[in-house]
Amino acid sequence: MERATDFSSALDSLMEVSADLGFTQVLYAYLPRPARLPNGEWLPLKLNVRNFPTGWESGWDKFMRVDPYYRACFSGTMPLEWSDVQQSPSLSSEQKAACDYLNDFGLSRGITVPVHLPGGRFGVVSAISDRTCGNWASVRETARDPLLWLTHAFTQFVLEHGLEDQIDTVASAALSPREIECLTWASEGKTDADTAVIIGRSVETVRMHMKNAIRKLETCNRAQAVSVATQMGLITSSSR
Known part of the structure; x- marks a missing residue:
């Protein structure tokens, strides 16, 4: 990995070493913030993969939030065997469908290792052995x-070399720069009237931006919108 100059080449190295262990596919995913929002919703987890079958990603979007292997990572810190997750009686119908979807591509045997980081950040590696692997029990x-x-x-290498910004993640909500600006001032305790003066717009315009942000974030009021946007990393103290 020390030869890697960016995240992509580091992931290539991860695949190379995983192959030496007997795996045929590998993935890495990272969340720079807690996986769950205050309303209980799970953030989608974008998988960065190597050697996955062609076409697997086209139907995976709908499973990003319910991914059973992702969810299982928050029951502990030790490696998870996929067969144990697949047999869990607590799986929802959507999660069973997610397992079946990957199974159809030959991706049913794997081990997932979660890494729970300070501040609620999260990293994970899943190493998989597809149907071409004839000695899965040994692997x-x-x-x-x-x-x-x-x-x-x-994960330590990625963080120490500042590569986390190169990892593909899923944008949770598409707020406009002006909506983010209005939310940021709201997080500082400013009223709509205060924000209107600060950004040089009318109070009605500020209210419109706030209403749009509340709707896009699927929240009920400005306080909840500020809380959710902060946890998503959409607004910070340096946003303005």
């Missing part, structure tokens, strides 16, 4: 501990 037995170490080493 599962011998690769579990090395994969745990590898996941933490990879």
